[in-house]
Structures are given as C-alpha cells and as structure tokens.
Amino acid sequence: MKQVVIGVDIGGTFTKFGIVDRDGNVLIEGSIPTDTFDNVTDYQKNLFDEIEKAILPIKNEIEIKGAGFGAPNGNYYKGTIEFAPNLKWKGVIHFAELFKKYINVPIVLSNDANAAAIGEGLYGGAKGLRDYIVITLGTGLGSGLVANGEMIYGFDGFAGELGHVMVEPNGRRCGCGKLGCLETYCSATGIKRTAFKLMCDMSEDSELRQYNFYELTSEKIFDAAKRKDPIAIEAFEYTGFILGAKLADAVAHTSPEAIFLFGGLAKAGEILFKPTIKSFEEHLLPIYRNKIKILPSGLQDKNIAVMGASALIWKELGK
Amino acid sequence: MKQVVIGVDIGGTFTKFGIVDRDGNVLIEGSIPTDTFDNVTDYQKNLFDEIEKAILPIKNEIEIKGAGFGAPNGNYYKGTIEFAPNLKWKGVIHFAELFKKYINVPIVLSNDANAAAIGEGLYGGAKGLRDYIVITLGTGLGSGLVANGEMIYGFDGFAGELGHVMVEPNGRRCGCGKLGCLETYCSATGIKRTAFKLMCDMSEDSELRQYNFYELTSEKIFDAAKRKDPIAIEAFEYTGFILGAKLADAVAHTSPEAIFLFGGLAKAGEILFKPTIKSFEEHLLPIYRNKIKILPSGLQDKNIAVMGASALIWKELGK
Numbered sequence: 001m002k003q004v005v006i007g008v009d010i011g012g013t014f015t016k017f018g019i020v021d022r023d024g025n026v027l028i029e030g031s032i033p034t035d036t037f038d039n040v041t042d043y044q045k046n047l048f049d050e051i052e053k054a055i056l057p058i059k060n061e062i063e064i065k066g067a068g069f070g071a072p073n074g075n076y077y078k079g080t081i082e083f084a085p086n087l088k089w090k091g092v093i094h095f096a097e098l099f100k101k102y103i104n105v106p107i108v109l110s111n112d113a114n115a116a117a118i119g120e121g122l123y124g125g126a127k128g129l130r131d132y133i134v135i136t137l138g139t140g141l142g143s144g145l146v147a148n149g150e151m152i153y154g155f156d157g158f159a160g161e162l163g164h165v166m167v168e169p170n171g172r173r174c175g176c177g178k179l180g181c182l183e184t185y186c187s188a189t190g191i192k193r194t195a196f197k198l199m200c201d202m203s204e205d206s207e208l209r210q211y212n213f214y215e216l217t218s219e220k221i222f223d224a225a226k227r228k229d230p231i232a233i234e235a236f237e238y239t240g241f242i243l244g245a246k247l248a249d250a251v252a253h254t255s256p257e258a259i260f261l262f263g264g265l266a267k268a269g270e271i272l273f274k275p276t277i278k279s280f281e282e283h284l285l286p287i288y289r290n291k292i293k294i295l296p297s298g299l300q301d302k303n304i305a306v307m308g309a310s311a312l313i314w315k316e317l318g319k
Numbered sequence: 320m321k322q323v324v325i326g327v328d329i330g331g332t333f334t335k336f337g338i339v340d341r342d343g344n345v346l347i348e349g350s351i352p353t354d355t356f357d358n359v360t361d362y363q364k365n366l367f368d369e370i371e372k373a374i375l376p377i378k379n380e381i382e383i384k385g386a387g388f389g390a391p392n393g394n395y396y397k398g399t400i401e402f403a404p405n406l407k408w409k410g411v412i413h414f415a416e417l418f419k420k421y422i423n424v425p426i427v428l429s430n431d432a433n434a435a436a437i438g439e440g441l442y443g444g445a446k447g448l449r450d451y452i453v454i455t456l457g458t459g460l461g462s463g464l465v466a467n468g469e470m471i472y473g474f475d476g477f478a479g480e481l482g483h484v485m486v487e488p489n490g491r492r493c494g495c496g497k498l499g500c501l502e503t504y505c506s507a508t509g510i511k512r513t514a515f516k517l518m519c520d521m522s523e524d525s526e527l528r529q530y531n532f533y534e535l536t537s538e539k540i541f542d543a544a545k546r547k548d549p550i551a552i553e554a555f556e557y558t559g560f561i562l563g564a565k566l567a568d569a570v571a572h573t574s575p576e577a578i579f580l581f582g583g584l585a586k587a588g589e590i591l592f593k594p595t596i597k598s599f600e601e602h603l604l605p606i607y608r609n610k611i612k613i614l615p616s617g618l619q620d621k622n623i624a625v626m627g628a629s630a631l632i633w634k635e636l637g638k
Contacts, residue, residue: 083606131474145572145573147473150466152466152467152572154575155575155576156606157574158607159450159572159574161574161604162572164604165571165572176604177605248485249484252481252484253478253573254478254572255471255473255475255478255479257475285483285497287392287401287477287480
C-alpha cells in the first residue's frame with residue numbers, strides 16, 4: 001500500500017485536488033468549480049464525491065494518511081476559513097471539522113501562500129533551508145514566512161500577509177479597504193494599474209495604449225516588454241523597484257537565506273528579477289547585502305497549489 | 320550553591336554587568352567604560368577583573384552556569400560582534416570565543432534588542448507568549464521578534480532590524496547610510512529631528528524653540544508635551560503615527576499577540592501610546608484589528624540590559 005495524502009487548493013473560481021505521495025508526486029488530479037456552490041455543505045459533498053471517483057482506479061493500492069487544504073484566509077490553528085472576500089461562504093467556516101464527516105484522517109488547513117511555502121521547503125528550492133520566504137505573485141500578492149525551520153503562523157494563524165504592507169501612505173485603493181498596499185503595486189493586477197499610470201505619465205508610443213482596462217493583462221505587458229515596448233519595460237522596472245524595497249524590509253524582520261518568487265508575474269524572469277534584485281540590494285541594510293538570494297520558485301511549472309496543500313499535511317504527519 | 324549567570328550589556332560608552340539568578344534577580348551589578356579600551360583584549364581583561372572583584376562577597380555561595388552578552392551587531396550563531404558602528408573594535412570580533420579564556424562556561428551573545436526580547440519573555444510582560452515583538456526606543460530603534468516560541472535570528476544571526484525598514488523613499492539620512500529608515504523618525508534622536516522639522520513647518524510659539532539642536536532632548540520634548548506645548552505634542556503625534564504604521568506592517572509579517580515598547584521614549588506613556596495605537600489600528604489589515612496589544616515593557620524600570628543578557632543564556636541552558 002502506497003502512503004498518500006489528499007491535497008486540495010480552494011480558489012475563488014476553481015478547486016483543484018490531487019492524490020500526492022511523500023515525494024510530492026501527484027498520482028491523480030482533478031478539479032471542481034468553487035463558486036457554483038452557495039453553501040459549504042454542498043461544496044464538500046461534491047468535492048468528496050469527485051475525489052472518490054478520481055481515486056477509484058488506484059483505490060486498492062493506496063492508504064490515505066491525511067488531507068491538506070490551501071484556502072484564502074485559511075486559519076491553521078482552527079481549521080477555519082474566515083471572512084474570505086473571494087468565496088461565497090461568508091463568516092467563519094469550520095472547514096476542517098466539517099470535512100471530517102467524509103474522511104476521518106488528520107486534516108490541516110492554511111492559506112494558499114503558506115501552503116506554497118511549505119511545498120517549496122519539502123519539494124522545491126527551499127529544501128534544507130531553515131529561514132526563507134515565498135512570495136506568490138498572482139491576482140494579489142501572498143506570502144509565507146519560515147523561520148527556525150517552522151512556518152510563522154502568528155498567534156492568530158494569519159501571519160504572512162505581505163501583500164498588505166504599506167507602499168505609500170495615501171496610495172492605491174486596495175480590496176482590503178486600506179490605501180497603498182503592496183499587492184496594489186506588485187501583482188498581476190498591480191502591474192496593470194502601473195501600466196495605466198505610465199500611459200498617463202509618459203508620452204512614448206506603446207502597444208499597450210490599444211487596450212482598455214478590462215483587456216490589458218500582465219501577460220500582454222510581459223509580451224510587450226519582450227518587444228522592448230517602453231511603457232511595458234518601465235512597468236516592470238517600477239514593479240521591481242517597489243517589490244525589491246519591500247522585500248528588503250521583510251529581510252529586516254526575519255533575515256531569510258532566500259526569497260522565492262512564484263506565480264504568473266514571476267514567470268517574466270529577468271525582466272522582473274533584474275530590477276527587483278537591484279532595488280533589493282540598494283534598500284538592504286549593509287549587513288544583509290550580497291548574501292540573500294531572490295530566486296524563482298523551484299516548483300514554478302508544477303501543480304504547486306495541490307503540492308503545497310499536500311505538503312501542509314505531510315509536514316504535520318512528519319512531526 | 321545558588322545557580323547564577325553573568326549578564327553583560329555592551330554599550331558604546333558603558334558596559335553594565337550583573338550576576339543574575341534564574342528568576343531574573345540581579346544579585347550583584349557593576350559597570351566599566353567601553354570606549355576607553357582601544358582593543359577587545361584589554362577590554363575583556365578589565366571586564367573580567369571587575370566581575371571577579373564584584374562577586375568576591377558571594378563567591379562561595381554561587382555557581383556560575385554561563386554568561387550572556389548583549390552587544391550592538393552581536394551575532395548569535397557565531398558569538399561575534401561584527402562591524403559595530405558605535406564600538407572602537409572594528410571588523411569581526413570573535414567575542415565569545417575570546418572570553419572563554421577567562422571563564423569556561425557556555426556563552427551566548429546576541430544583539431541588545433534580542434536580549435531585551437528574551438528578557439521580556441522570561442521575566443516580563445511576554446511570559447507565556449509564543450509570538451511577540453519587543454521594540455527598544457533609545458538613541459536608535461532596536462527590535463526582537465519571537466515566533467513559535469523561538470527568537471527569530473534569521474539565517475545569518477542578524478534578523479530583527481526594524482529600525483531600518485523604510486518610512487520614506489527619500490527620507491531622513493540614517494547612520495546606516497540609507498535614507499528614510501524608521502529609527503530616524505521613531506527614537507530619541509528621531510523625535511528631536513521631528514521637533515526641528517515642526518519648528519520649521521508650524522508657526523505656533525513653543526518652549527522648544529529656545530534650544531539648539533545639541534541642547535534639545537526627547538525628555539525636554541516630553542516635559543513640554545505634558546505642559547501642552549503644541550509643537551511637542553505634534554512631535555509625539557507624528558512619531559506615534561509613523562511607529563503605528565510600521566508596527567502594523569510588522570504584524571503583516573509575524574502576527575504577534577503583543578508588541579512591547581521599551582526605552583526612554585516609551586516612558587512618555589499615553590502621550591506616545593495613544594497616537595501609536597490609533598495609527599496602528601488604522602493601518603492594520605482588517606483581520607488583525609482589535610486583537611493585538613501594544614504595551615509598555617514589563618521591565619521598564621528594571622535593569623533590562625543586564626537581565627536581557629542573562630536571559631539569553633538562561634534560555635539556552637533551559638533548552
């Protein structure tokens with residue numbers, strides 16, 4: 001019998017799940033919609049049915065040791081999803097407790113960026129590191145901080161919200177209600193906002209000027225930057241400048257050995273990494289300079305969402 | 320035989336030492352100058368001689384189990400003091416290793432703010448807390464971050480330098496070489512700089528206007544604020560506003576249960592705490608609001624420097 005866990009990544013639109021072995025191999029995977037279920041009871045029933053169906057072919061070869069869930073506003077200590085803005089289920093959902101009805105194994109739930117950070121440590125570039133940070137650059141900016149070999153969950157289970165540190169006191173309006181949060185600058189959405197500001201500030205011609213706000217995407221900005229579009233290049237320079245400065249501040253908190261960037265925007269490679277690293281080194285306190293690496297995630301092209309969720313529970317079982 | 324440790328706080332001008340028992344009682348204390356010794360060899364010899372003299376009366380009643388040192392730029396992993404700007408001994412000093420010549424007991428060395436944080440946890444207001452931050456508001460701003468019950472030293476031993484997170488991209492010149500560091504705003508020196516800016520910006524009369532830059536101190540600003548001096552009050556309001564905003568950012572990193580403020584400036588009490596807490600709550604991500612305490616250090620009027628240094632080694636011996 002092969003020992004496996006269920007890894008589930010709950011996104012606002014889709015939920016991905018997988019059966020994952022101890023080495024991070026995803027043996028089976030599948031997905032269900034998230035937003036078609038108005039209540040969590042129907043959602044969990046559907047999710048479990050789909051998992052059961054998916055594992056049928058290997059059911060007699062595996063032993064399910066636990067389940068890990070990555071979810072927005074997931075609380076590690078309580079197994080709850082609390083006031084997640086992108087989910088239909090409002091208030092505090094006792095997700096882990098409710099799911100025990102379907103399968104009585106150890107269940108761990110945390111937010112998706114924490115899951116990604118643990119995945120990076122178990123299967124990716126952070127293997128063997130005791131102090132590191134993972135930044136996920138998607139629609140927003142998520143983060144997971146590891147120090148002394150342990151995930152920093154904080155006293156309330158919600159630590160690691162670097163997307164909401166302040167860049168500018170009266171800066172861009174964020175979905176959280178505050179102004180000037182990092183994720184309004186450094187994320188797929190953030191770079192789009194930056195491009196629109198630059199189309200105002202700069203006078204150069206640019207292929208980005210043909211798109212309206214709904215049409216423009218970070219991928220289009222990346223493609224334009226590769227073609228040396230001046231506004232697209234400047235958008236990445238500015239994004240990297242802000243990101244580097246705030247990662248330097250993060251170093252002043254936990255002094256990690258490496259910082260891993262993951263997600264769509266991180267795939268831009270050098271176009272993002274070069275200005276980020278330049279600004280990072282400039283903003284670091286001298287004692288930290290030239291020794292902390294900023295790297296692409298080692299799991300960039302893999303199913304990190306599911307692997308991360310599975311890593312949550314493998315880490316717990318390995319304790 | 321009473322089990323005790325030696326606690327030593329190495330400051331730029333003075334070094335304080337004490338013999339401390341497991342409960343944090345300072346049985347004997349003393350001090351020597353720091354800056355009269357051009358090399359660390361002479362300094363250590365003098366320090367040890369003075370400790371020996373001081374403990375003579377109780378020599379037969381105590382057993383020295385270890386020694387803890389709090390020092391600027393102290394490195395926990397290596398026991399070194401590295402490139403400390405305020406000390407005469409330049410470069411990397413293998414302090415702990417060198418001190419073994421005098422007394423062969425376990426020795427731990429870290430920076431003074433980390434020592435204060437461990438002291439707060441062992442003897443002060445953070446007793447029993449697994450996640451907290453201590454901020455020392457002296458000439459500069461020091462910090463010690465504890466998560467999962469462990470001090471965050473970072474991969475290089477230098478974590479917790481919140482005095483050097485960025486407040487403004489092209490802000491005040493800091494001693495570290497950067498611009499806009501937090502300690503140029505929030506410290507005894509920082510509030511003095513703020514008072515001078517306010518004497519420029521504001522037109523109100525103020526008793527602070529009679530002092531030149533060398534004469535003005537944070538104590539004078541505090542005294543004037545108590546007398547409702549408008550510039551002094553505004554100086555505390557501004558200091559609290561900046562401090563609160565940056566502590567909110569720190570929460571987004573490690574989500575502590577409480578943040579303790581220690582040092583001269585923190586003694587201002589409500590005049591500093593009120594605007595700090597107001598700004599803190601405003602700048603927090605909603606999920607963190609109204610649950611994280613900002614408190615005065617539980618060791619405010621005690622010899623925290625020596626107690627903190629002793630806590631470093633007691634914590635180590637207790638592991």
